Amino acid sequence: MENNTNNNKGIRKGAWTKEEDLLLRDCIRKYGEGKWHLVPLRAGLNRCRKSCRLRWLNYLRPDLNRGFFTNDEVDLIVRLHKLLGNRWSLIAGRLPGRTANDVKNFWNSHISKRPPPPPKEKAITESNIVRPRARTFSNSHPPAWSTKLIASEKIPTNNDPTRPSSSAQQDDLDECMRWWGDLLEMSENGEKNPFMFSDNDVVRLPEPGIGDLGGADEDGLTFDDNILFGG
DNA sequence: AATCTATGCAACCGCGAGATA
DNA sequence: GTATCTCGCGGTTGCATAGAT
Numbered sequence: 001m002e003n004n005t006n007n008n009k010g011i012r013k014g015a016w017t018k019e020e021d022l023l024l025r026d027c028i029r030k031y032g033e034g035k036w037h038l039v040p041l042r043a044g045l046n047r048c049r050k051s052c053r054l055r056w057l058n059y060l061r062p063d064l065n066r067g068f069f070t071n072d073e074v075d076l077i078v079r080l081h082k083l084l085g086n087r088w089s090l091i092a093g094r095l096p097g098r099t100a101n102d103v104k105n106f107w108n109s110h111i112s113k114r115p116p117p118p119p120k121e122k123a124i125t126e127s128n129i130v131r132p133r134a135r136t137f138s139n140s141h142p143p144a145w146s147t148k149l150i151a152s153e154k155i156p157t158n159n160d161p162t163r164p165s166s167s168a169q170q171d172d173l174d175e176c177m178r179w180w181g182d183l184l185e186m187s188e189n190g191e192k193n194p195f196m197f198s199d200n201d202v203v204r205l206p207e208p209g210i211g212d213l214g215g216a217d218e219d220g221l222t223f224d225d226n227i228l229f230g231g
Numbered sequence: 232a233a234t235c236t237a238t239g240c241a242a243c244c245g246c247g248a249g250a251t252a
Numbered sequence: 253g254t255a256t257c258t259c260g261c262g263g264t265t266g267c268a269t270a271g272a273t
Binding site: 014015034035036037049050053057086087088089100101104 | 257258259260261262263266267
């Protein structure tokens with residue numbers, strides 16, 4: 001680990017110390033997330049912006065769930081991976097408190113080492129992996145699933161006064177699991193689901209502020225990230 | 232008890248996409 | 253139109269530690 005520093009800029013690398021964590025946490029608390037290029041300067045850290053961002057997202061964020069993966073979560077990961085491939089950030093986006101790195105590590109160290117299932121499943125190919133595509137929807141006729149999507153999508157932070165109790169959070173997780181379960185089931189059964197669009201489908205997003213579907217939300221998820229379309 | 236090996240996780244790197252000048 | 257900057261993602265690496273020998 002080359003003396004924990006970059007050879008020419010004195011930028012620290014490698015494991016983070018408690019002091020560095022404190023500085024970074026204080027900085028984010030003070031200035032909020034984002035503007036990562038300013039974070040090292042603001043926090044007084046000899047770290048690159050990427051390192052700061054990664055540390056915050058994967059380790060310091062207050063809403064992280066660092067416990068064991070539940071059976072429901074594992075099941076969801078397996079099924080979403082079948083649907084999405086290695087889109088770890090999208091998969092993690094459906095698992096409150098989990099990070100893409102967590103999911104990726106879990107997959108690589110646990111799930112991918114399982115013996116392969118009997119070959120009844122259709123193999124993943126370029127053509128059947130669902131990739132997200134930006135779409136727009138009518139203001140007056142939002143898709144029926146959109147309200148449900150929003151309800152399950154909002155992942156509050158510790159600073160959010162509306163943050164639910166742990167049991168409410170579990171309800172959110174359950175709801176999320178159910179919703180994705182339904183979607184996956186439809187997908188697996190070959191049914192047309194609300195997220196399957198042909199290229200001829202023309203829909204428009206609501207204006208920003210209407211349902212807050214446009215742009216990035218406070219979790220950094222874009223609408224594009226939230227919706228998966230068959231293709 | 233010492234050594235070797237496997238495993239899990241934190242962190243880094245390179246690249247592509249989007250925003251802005 | 254394009255050059256530059258920033259962000260975010262996925263792949264990979266390397267360290268720490270648990271378990272096996």
